[in-house]
Every structure is written in structure tokens, then in C-alpha cells.
Amino acid sequence: MHTENLTEILRQHPFLAGLSETHMQVLIGCASNVRFAEGAPLIHEGEIANKFYLVRAGRIALETDVNARGKIRIQTVGPGDVLGWSWLISPYRWHFNALAVADVRAVALDGECLRKKCEDDRDFGYEMLSRFSQVMERRLEATRIQLLDLYTTDPGARV
Amino acid sequence: MVILESTELNQLLEGLTSRGYLLIGPTVRSGAIVYDEIHSAEDLPRGVGDDQLPARYSLRHRGDAMFFGYGVGPVSWKKYLYPPRLTMFRATRAGKGFTIAPGETEPRPRAAFIGVRPCELNGIFIQDKVFTGGPYVDGAYKKARDNAFIVAVNCTESGANCFCASMGTGPGATKGFDVSLTEVLQGERHYFTAEAGSPRGEEVLGALSARDATEQEEKAGLDAVARAGSSQVKRMDVCDLPQLLSDNFENARWDDVAKRCLACTNCTMVCPTCFCSTVEDATDLTGVHAERSRRWDSCFTMDFTKVAGGNIRPSTRARYRQWLTHKLSNWMGQFGTLGCVGCGRCITWCPSGIDLTAEVDAIRGNGVHA
């Protein structure tokens, strides 16, 4: 892929809206286009987290194995979303499995490389952290609402 | 305005019974003034007086012969216009389905209400709006209401819990009655000034051939009513009251009153305007006959706001707030008036003696003002 195409793609992604040109160049150096066919795994629980993904098309499900209940899918991310921040937070390991549930086009960013750049350039590091914080906050709020189990059909549900 | 001597009061009552009215009036029962069936003026509690304070009610001997020398008791006229229990329909299984028949098979007799106080009259006007003023009409209420002949009695004394003057609902009635009476007892003289307020009132009063009141007699009556008004100790400050309560949904006073309120529902039972009800469906043992009845309910009960998934108002705090805010705030938006007539019953019959005029003052004192 030409670097210019990648630049355009990154500029249009909502996660990077308003990112300065300098910082954009830092990212581009660690970016690559990726595709995953429906059913293909992206992330394995427990493995080292050295990537994150800016999703352009398709859908990715986070999944985990719950004893006796089998595989439960607890969240999806779609176009315009970002997947993965464990590369930024020690011990840099994935906590879930993730797989494509529809054909996925995304930009993969090299986490290990970017982590180093964050340490070298604190401004860049702050930029990354503040963007991810916003994503985490939205994700946490949504997860909390999910926890409320608002559609529960149990008439006796007290909590 | 005409005069009925105290000995002539019964002629008025006889005039009503001869026209087929069932007389309902004040009687003494279980130590309280209760509206029940009466047959003549002799059944009225002559010489009975009452003392009402927060959480206190007692009757006493007045030492005179006043027919109406007491205030309102725990029973209001809503008992007769909007009965505590009403069968709404009866259903009978028929094949796969069922047939429906009216619940009330016997027509209720036309009633003459003897001794409706101005506050109570206003309570009736308010319930008129609730049950007949909207897109749906409660037929049973309308029928009872249209048939009810109202003999209003203006108050010449106020109780300690009365605040009708500040509510603009008394102590004198200006309209909406068929006949109104003001009882005057001065030395040797004991009479009623009487006036008709409707065509049928004119007809009944006219048939008595009573003489016109003199200016003095009329004035004596009006003065007595005025004194009753000016002697009231309690008052409700109605200035911007709906807005005040709407703006103070989280006022600390609600926590305070919640400590005192027992959610016993007395206030809603004795209040002449409270109208909440519930329906009960029941079958007989064979399962062939079913009946739906309506009965009085209260927003203070735990069940009142049950929805699938829980109860909207589990705390007493929320329920007391709902009652007061409905009566003094939401009611205005719903029906164009406040829902309180200043009769003071809720103060008398509250076991904790909660005084809603004081609660309003407290919220005004510490609350948010727009």
C-alpha cells in the first residue's frame, strides 16, 4: 500500500480526528493495512499485546470462555472504532479473544514501536493516552449500562 | 334571603323527603361526626361541638342547641358521590366467552346532603372536574352528583385546623348549592338565614312560604360567617404554590416529614378531593361468575406504583412528597385548581399530626425559589 493512501485513511479515521501532522507522521511509520476474513482471530487472550487496530469496515467480537457456559461474546467494535489499548498498559497482554464476525478491513498499528515513541516524545505519549482515555471512558460507560441488564425478564430481579 | 326559625328547619327536611330524597346528614357515631342517613331534624347532633387539633379529635357538649355547631368529621361527602366500593361489572362465562352486565343493578336513591360545608362544596366542585371534566366521564359519579340536592351550611365558627379562608373556599358558600343556610343563635333568637342557589332549590324553599330576612337578621348571619373566617389560626400561603413545590423536589423538608409520616393513608381517606382508586377482579368458587369492583386506594401504599421490575416510590419520603405535590402543585396543571380546600381533616386525622400548611411554610422558608 502506498504511504499516501494510508495517510488518507488514518486522517479520516474518527479516532485520530484533529491529530497534528507531526504526530500523524509518527503513527504512519508504525501503520499497515490489514484484512481479516469472517471468523479469523485477531487477538488471543493472554498473549503479548503489541498491536492495536483502527477498524474501517466489518465487525470484531470480543469473546471469552466461561466455564460451563461456553464462549460468550460480550462486545463488538465496528467501523470508526479502535480496538486494543493493552499495548499501552503494563503488563501489555491481551485479556480477551477477538475475532472477525464480518469481513474486516483495518489499520494495524505496531504497539511496541509506538510505546517507545510515546516514551521518547512525551507530547505524543500524552496525545495517545488522552485519546485512549476517552475511548475507555465511553467503553466503560457503555459496559456499565450493559451490566444493569436493563432488559432482564426476571420479574423478581431486585438488583 | 328568607328566615327559617330553628323550629322550622324540619319543614325543609320534610319538603325534601316528600320529594323522594333520602336525607344524608351529620350524626354522632363512635365519637365522631359522621354523615349518615337521617330522617328528620331531630337526628341532627344538636348541642354537639368538636375540638380538633393536629392528631386530636373529640366531641363535647356545647351547652346550647345549635344544630350545626361542629366542624367536619372523618367522613366527607365523597363517600356518597364516589363510594368506597363500587361494583363495576359482573361477567358470566358463556361458552368460550363471557357476557358482561352492569355491576350496580339497583338504582341508588336520590340523596339530599344536609349540612355541606363550603370547604366540602368546593371539594365536590374539584371532584366534578376530575370525574366529569375530562375526555372520559365517570357515569356513576355524574348520576349521583346530578341527583344530589345540596343543602349547604355556612360556618359560623372555625376549628383550630381550618384554613378555608386562605384557600378561598369558605367559610361562606357563594354558589353551587341548592339551598344554603346560616345558623344564628343570639340570646333568645335561634334561626337560619336561607337562600336558594338553583331552580330546584328555589322550588323547595319557595314551598315553605318563609318570610324575607330583615337587614339585621341577614347581617347577623353574614357577620357570624365573617368572624369564622377572620378567627382562623391556620393559613396556607398559596402564592405560587404549584411552582414552589415543583422547584423543590429535593428539599430537605421531605426527609424531615418522612420521619414523622407513617404512610397510614388516613389523610387520603378523609380528604374530600383524593380520588385514587384500584380495581379488583374476583370470581366465585365455580369460576363461572366474575366481578370487577373499584375501591378507594391511596398513593401511600407500597403497591401503588408497582411496575414490572419493581416499585417506583419505595420510600415514605417519595410517597408523602407525591401526595403533597399532587395536591398542591400537579393538580393545578391537571384540573386548573389546587386540590386542597382547607378543611383541615388531614391534620386532625394524621396520627403524627402532620400539618401540611406548616410543611409548605417550611419549604418556602428553606427552599429554592425560581
Next chain:
Amino acid sequence: MTHETVHAPAASREGVRLYPVTVKKVIWETDDTFTLQIDLGALGDTFSFLPGQFNMLYVFGLGEAAISISSDASESGTLAHTIHRVGTVTSGLAQVKRGDVIGLRGPFGTGWPITAARGKDVCIVAGGIGLAPLRPVMYAMLQERTAFERIILLYGARSPLDILYRVELEEWAKEHNVEVLVTVDRGDSSWKGYIGVVTTLFSYIKLDARATVGYLCGPETMMKYTIDEMGRRGLAEDQIYLSMERNMKCAVGFCGHCQYGPEFICKDGPVFALPRIRHLLDRKEL
């Protein structure tokens, strides 16, 4: 704006007249939610309703439940109600079979203001059984599809097994140019759709805030979060309508149970324009 409302047929102006109606069909949508298709019989000549209105359904000797109408308002003679079995009366309704007779009173309440949506995009957000009172407005809009611009349905269900009207959802998407996004709170490994609360779906559609009308129905908490999300995306409050729910007994504004602040949900609602009740939504234990 003033709401479109039709009242119960003149013969039952008192609101207490019950009509026996026959159940034509029972469809189990999920393991605790079912749809009753009702033959109105003689009542069919006079009965009409607006999408968003509800009926009181009566089970002989047990009582009544307030159930939104979830069928096509243009079809006279039949009615459908999707019911969640959760209490005594709804459990009684759950035992009803084809040919059985139940009682019906209605219709009651205010409907979705379809006129307000003409020429605009419509974003319907449904949570759980909240899709049932919205189905009639979808039918009505699809009958004049060109009167509306984009029609978007964001639907959140508890799990894939709890999704209502699956076949129709597909049909609306495929044949009627409706953007249907369905999400669940959690799924198993056979679910390939969205997973997450219904508000997360907003990031996948681009709303034109100035020309979109919102219709919301679901648990109150879900609707509050949805209103916040719509606000974040620029929708003005007067473009949003929601269907509220309270304990309903008489359905005609006499029993007092359904009061929500000064509003009687049975006659001032259940559909409200957001500005009218905005200040009430944040009040706890109202």
C-alpha cells in the same frame, strides 16, 4: 405540538365497557414473550387506533393488563399484542389458546406523531419489548415509504434469543430500505451481529441532526442514555418522542396510578414529546 389521539369508540366513552374478542392465533416470540392475534369481530367496524396507543386486555376473573397495540393500524378487523409474561394477568394471557375469548377496552393514550416526521429522517430506538409499541409506526411509515427520508431502526435486545420479529426486521432492511441495526447485551459464538448497549450503535450511523426525528421506547434508563447520546449528536429535544410506562389500572385518568408528575400516562401519554417531560426524567422516585 398537540398529539394525535383517538379515544375509545363512543359507546364506551366511560372507558369501562369491555368487549369480548376472540384470539385467532398465539405466536411465541421468545420463551417469555408472545403475540396474541385478535379477531375484533363486531367491534372491527368501529375500532381504530393510532400507532403508540394501548388497550386494556382482560382475562376473565383475573383482571386487566395495559398492553401496547403492535399490529398494523390500517388493517381493520384484527389486532395484535405482543406481551411479556411477567405477572398474574400476563401469565393468564399466556395460557390463552386459539378460539379463546378475552376482554378488550380501548384504544387509549397518545400516538407517535407521524406528521412531525414527514420529509425527515426517522431514527427509531427500541430496547427489549419496547419494539412492540413501535412496530405499528414502522408499518405506517412503510406504507408511505417515500414520505420519509431515511428510516433507521436501532434495536437492543438482551440476547439473540430475545430478539423480536426477526423475520420482519430482515424484510424491512431488505425490501423497504430501512437501516436496521440490532445489538444484544451478550451473545454466544453463533451471534455475528453487534454486541453492546443500543447507544453504541449511534457511532455506526451518521445522523443528520437537523432533519431527524427520534422515536424511543424501552426501559426508562435506556431511554435516558439514548436521549443523552442523541443530544451529543446534535438532535434538539423537540425532535425526540418517547413512550413512558407506569402502573395502569383504569386507563381513563381516574384511578391516579399512572401519574408521572402532573402527567397521566394513560391519557397525556404514553407517547410524549421530550420537552414536556424532560425535567421529570431526572427525578428519582417520581
